[in-house]
Amino acid sequence: MRAEVLHIEECPSWEDAGRGLRSALDATGHRDVAITFTLIASAADATRLPFAGSPTILIDGQDLFPSDGRTTDLACRVYLTPKGLAGRPTQEQIESALIAHG
Template sequence: MKAEILHIDDCPSWEEAGRRLRVALDATGHQVTVITYTLVASSAAAAQVPFAGSPTILIDGTDLFPSAGRTNDLACRVYMTPEGLAGRPTQGQLQEALASHG
């Protein structure tokens, strides 16, 4: 399994998203999976990857939380969580999405 977080420099959520993803990977039996962090520094770079805002969490190259579409804007992403809108998914959402991923 390949895990990657696409992020922009100014996003305050990508580091915590990475910590939560690490815990979720460990909890779902993927302890050896390394998380790669990719800085999306330009609109041109965003156009080359499946970027849906920062942080975009990819598993095997696919957005773990598919949304309406991609963006070339260097913007933060908003996730719908049980607590309302947030800059990153909850720990439970990550674990559930990973378990469903296969």
């Protein structure tokens, strides 16, 4: 399994998303999976990757939270969580998505 967080420099949520992903990977039996953090610094970077806003969490190259599509805008992403809109999914949401991913 490959885990990656795509992010922009100005995003305040990418580090917390990475910590949530690490905890979720550990909780679902994937302690050996390393997380790669990829800075999206330009529209060209966003074009070559499945970027849907920062942070985008990829597992095996696919968005763990598929949305309406990719973007080349260097912008933050918003997730719907049980407590409303947030800059990252909850650890529980990440865990559920990992389990569904297989």
